[in-house]
Amino acid sequence: xxxxxxxxxxxxxxxxxxxxxxxxxxxxxxxxxxxxxxxxxxxxxxxxxxxxxxxxxxxxxxxxxxxxxxxxxxxxxxxxxxxxxxxxxxxxxxxxxxxxxxxxxxxxxxxxxxxxxxxxxxxxxxxxxxxxxxxxxxxxxxxxxxxxxxxxxxxxxxxxxxxxxxxxxxxxxxxxxxxxxxxxxxxxxxxxxxxxx
Amino acid sequence: xxxxxxxxxxxxxxxxxxxxxxxxxxxxxxxxxxxxxxxxxxxxxxxxxxxxxxxxxxxxxxxxxxxxxxxxxxxxxxxxxxxxxxxxxxxxxxxxxxxxxxxxxxxxxxxxxxxxxxxxxxxxxxxxxxxxxxxxxxxxxxxxxxxxxxxxxxxxxxxxxxxxxxxxxxxxxxxxxxxxxxxxxxxxxxxxxxxxxxxxxxxxxxxxxxxxxxxxxxxxxxxxxxxxxxxxxxxxxxxxxxxxxxxxxxxxxxxxxxxxxxxxxxxxxxxxxxxxxxxxxxxxxxxxxxxxxxxxxxxxxxxxxxxxxxxxxxxxxxxxxxxxxxxxxxxxxxxxxxxxxxxxxxxxxxxxxxxxxxxxxxxxxxxxxxxxxxxxxxxxxxxxxxxxxxxxxxxxxxxxxxxxxxxxxxxxxxxxxxxxxxxxxxxxxxxxxxxxxxxxxxxxxxxxxxxxxxxxxxxxxxxxxxxxxxxxxxxxxxxxxxxxxxxxxxxxxxxxxxxxxxxxxxxxxxxxxxxxxxxxxxxxxxxxxxxxxxxxxxxxxxxxxxxxxxxxxxxxxxxxxxxxxxxxxxxxxxxxxxxxxxxxxxxxxxxxxxxxxxxxxxxxxxxxxxxxxxxxxxxxxxx
Numbered sequence: 001x002x003x004x005x006x007x008x009x010x011x012x013x014x015x016x017x018x019x020x021x022x023x024x025x026x027x028x029x030x031x032x033x034x035x036x037x038x039x040x041x042x043x044x045x046x047x048x049x050x051x052x053x054x055x056x057x058x059x060x061x062x063x064x065x066x067x068x069x070x071x072x073x074x075x076x077x078x079x080x081x082x083x084x085x086x087x088x089x090x091x092x093x094x095x096x097x098x099x100x101x102x103x104x105x106x107x108x109x110x111x112x113x114x115x116x117x118x119x120x121x122x123x124x125x126x127x128x129x130x131x132x133x134x135x136x137x138x139x140x141x142x143x144x145x146x147x148x149x150x151x152x153x154x155x156x157x158x159x160x161x162x163x164x165x166x167x168x169x170x171x172x173x174x175x176x177x178x179x180x181x182x183x184x185x186x187x188x189x190x191x192x193x194x195x196x197x
Numbered sequence: 198x199x200x201x202x203x204x205x206x207x208x209x210x211x212x213x214x215x216x217x218x219x220x221x222x223x224x225x226x227x228x229x230x231x232x233x234x235x236x237x238x239x240x241x242x243x244x245x246x247x248x249x250x251x252x253x254x255x256x257x258x259x260x261x262x263x264x265x266x267x268x269x270x271x272x273x274x275x276x277x278x279x280x281x282x283x284x285x286x287x288x289x290x291x292x293x294x295x296x297x298x299x300x301x302x303x304x305x306x307x308x309x310x311x312x313x314x315x316x317x318x319x320x321x322x323x324x325x326x327x328x329x330x331x332x333x334x335x336x337x338x339x340x341x342x343x344x345x346x347x348x349x350x351x352x353x354x355x356x357x358x359x360x361x362x363x364x365x366x367x368x369x370x371x372x373x374x375x376x377x378x379x380x381x382x383x384x385x386x387x388x389x390x391x392x393x394x395x396x397x398x399x400x401x402x403x404x405x406x407x408x409x410x411x412x413x414x415x416x417x418x419x420x421x422x423x424x425x426x427x428x429x430x431x432x433x434x435x436x437x438x439x440x441x442x443x444x445x446x447x448x449x450x451x452x453x454x455x456x457x458x459x460x461x462x463x464x465x466x467x468x469x470x471x472x473x474x475x476x477x478x479x480x481x482x483x484x485x486x487x488x489x490x491x492x493x494x495x496x497x498x499x500x501x502x503x504x505x506x507x508x509x510x511x512x513x514x515x516x517x518x519x520x521x522x523x524x525x526x527x528x529x530x531x532x533x534x535x536x537x538x539x540x541x542x543x544x545x546x547x548x549x550x551x552x553x554x555x556x557x558x559x560x561x562x563x564x565x566x567x568x569x570x571x572x573x574x575x576x577x578x579x580x581x582x583x584x585x586x587x588x589x590x591x592x593x594x595x596x597x598x599x600x601x602x603x604x605x606x607x608x609x610x611x612x613x614x615x616x617x618x619x620x621x622x623x624x625x626x627x628x629x630x631x632x633x634x635x636x637x638x639x640x641x642x643x644x645x646x647x648x649x650x651x652x653x654x655x656x657x658x659x660x661x662x663x664x665x666x667x668x669x670x671x672x673x674x675x676x677x678x679x680x681x682x683x684x685x686x687x688x689x690x691x692x693x694x695x696x697x698x699x700x701x702x703x704x705x706x707x708x709x710x711x712x713x714x715x716x717x718x719x720x721x722x723x724x725x726x727x728x729x730x731x732x733x734x735x736x737x738x739x740x741x742x743x744x745x746x747x748x749x750x751x752x753x754x755x756x757x758x759x760x761x762x763x764x765x766x767x768x769x770x771x772x773x774x775x776x777x778x779x780x781x782x783x784x785x786x787x788x789x790x791x792x793x794x795x796x797x798x799x800x801x802x803x804x805x806x807x808x809x810x811x812x813x814x815x816x817x818x819x820x
Contacts, residue, residue: 022308044438124428128431
């Protein structure tokens with residue numbers, strides 16, 4: 001494995017690979033974080049008390065569309081990474097902004113969905129089902145929001161004369177995070193939405 | 198020391214004379230951060246010790262009047278929280294920070310500023326928990342914070358301090374876990390293969406993975422407790438259909454790996470000390486390493502043995518009884534390996550060795566009483582009695598703390614350049630060993646007689662008085678032994694014998710460099726050819742396998758003119774700024790809704806710190 005080869009750079013391992021390993025370790029930890037939240041939800045998916053149930057409240061067509069939007073943002077992320085590999089910085093910025101934009105569309109969809117649910121009588125305090133649903137999806141939404149900020153910051157920093165090798169690595173790191181958050185959503189969409197209705 | 202390399206001279210010169218408080222606040226040197234961790238955990242050890250003494254004074258006689266029931270609850274909660282999160286974990290972090298890069302032949306950790314951030318979050322988290330004493334009382338729901346006890350009384354903010362304090366301490370540990378894992382996988386010197394890594398480095402790696410996978414579980418649990426208290430969610434509200442048992446699962450899914458997080462660093466230290474003072478390589482070295490890894494995996498499969506009285510049903514209880522018995526196997530393997538290391542060696546009973554041998558003996562007792570808990574009917578009888586208190590103190594004090602003190606005596610000369618006094622060190626050891634056994638051995642008897650834990654007093658005539666009195670005498674003996682250690686440390690500063698590079702005839706790379714080490718650790722990055730590489734530089738074997746010294750073999754490597762230049766990380770102000778922002782944030786969150794203003798200021802400070810951080814040029818990146 002190239003990462004472990006130190007003969008050429010004694011004491012100076014390639015900084016990009018170092019960061020990538022750190023990001024993978026962090027994402028490993030995040031798996032347990034979301035795993036715990038999803039487990040909590042599964043424990044309470046039928047504990048709806050007097051409040052609305054999953055069947056009554058979820059709109060699968062709507063959430064399917066916003067899930068599709070988030071999945072497409074992974075495609076634009078790949079295109080941004082690809083452009084960075086070609087050192088085509090203009091294209092890279094376009095695709096980074098497109099990814100951030102799709103992320104924002106997803107977040108707006110979530111905000112709309114939350115508002116609708118609250119109007120229909122489901123809040124964090126209605127039932128353990130409500131608590132588990134809102135806390136899980138909010139933490140996921142928070143991750144998407146942080147991802148959007150990272151995408152915007154990467155785009156912004158690419159203007160600051162930092163167009164060297166490290167730029168491609170930054171895009172790759174943000175990409176790892178972004179794809180992970182997408183994959184978590186696929187699990188949430190399946191387990192929380194599709195299996196409950 | 199003559200250096201031929203201008204790079205070494207300039208690295209030494211540019212970092213020379215960095216003194217004063219500011220240099221410590223902005224340091225990114227792994228050794229300075231290790232020292233900060235060490236001194237802080239020692240201070241918290243004194244705080245946690247005073248809390249323990251107050252508990253023992255209250256229980257010295259029947260119907261004690263030293264503490265009220267309320268104060269007693271705060272004491273046992275804060276004693277445990279302090280000792281676990283503010284003493285043993287950071288003390289292990291101190292050793293790992295200081296030693297891991299040197300043991301691997303590296304000049305720093307992978308992310309020096311992230312390392313500083315971990316430390317500052319830890320120290321602000323410790324302060325945050327401690328100030329609760331002065332603003333309406335410290336947390337009082339136990340270090341395990343069982344729901345619904347921890348979620349019901351929301352007018353009093355004590356458990357908010359606990360939930361948020363433990364949360365940010367966990368964040369600090371998570372960041373350093375990521376840092377150490379990356380360091381181990383990318384920063385090893387040429388030739389330092391994974392299996393050649395010193396056992397302490399291996400145990401630190403296993404601990405980092407345990408932290409990485411157990412902390413997110415408790416993080417979710419703590420968020421749920423906090424939200425139940427402050428936002429009205431119903432995770433643990435039985436009346437609304439929530440189940441308090443969920444909290445127990447989440448807590449112990451973290452809590453049991455945590456036990457190994459506390460003990461594995463001490464096991465690593467002992468595995469370094471025993472070979473040096475027996476003048477033999479570690480017996481079955483790869484077995485010790487793989488047992489550590491096995492403990493890491495199995496540690497995630499035994500958590501429910503903490504919950505045998507919760508009514509899990511016979512299948513779950515039988516499963517966890519079996520896994521609990523199984524995890525004793527890799528632990529037992531290690532114990533036999535340590536004994537095999539000492540067996541037939543030329544043993545020197547210096548203070549680090551005494552503490553390591555004490556560790557083995559005490560840990561065997563604690564380990565065996567631990568296996569008794571896997572028998573469900575017997576555990577049901579012992580549950581929530583002083584028998585449990587006796588068990589985990591034998592593991593965590595007789596085990597972890599003895600091991601850590603062994604590490605302190607062993608590496609003190611490397612870190613300070615001076616040897617601690619052996620006479621006082623041995624006095625410390627024997628007093629602590631006697632005091633420890635006087636304190637905790639009687640608790641087995643008290644527990645089997647039915648004395649419950651966490652009860653602030655007991656009536657006369659139940660047969661509890663005598664052994665409780667003995668335990669209190671023992672705890673005061675421990676206090677005296679710690680005082681002797683502090684005197685020893687103080688005396689050594691002024692009058693200690695100069696250690697030289699290699700006072701113990703060591704086997705690992707840290708003994709090949711000066712004491713204390715230069716900021717860049719190694720003038721020349723070492724090339725590693727074997728396990729215990731430094732030993733093989735110093736000794737060859739004759740036909741009968743006896744070590745024969747190689748003249749000049751232990752001399753430090755001298756940099757030549759062609760060696761590559763040395764890059765050291767620049768100091769940075771942003772880690773402490775970001776950590777301070779987190780402190781303000783959690784402080785504000787205790788007092789929602791009004792405190793949200795303060796929390797907002799905190800978040801802005803964090804963002805400011807992280808933004809400045811990402812814009813800051815790094816020496817490391819200039820090549």
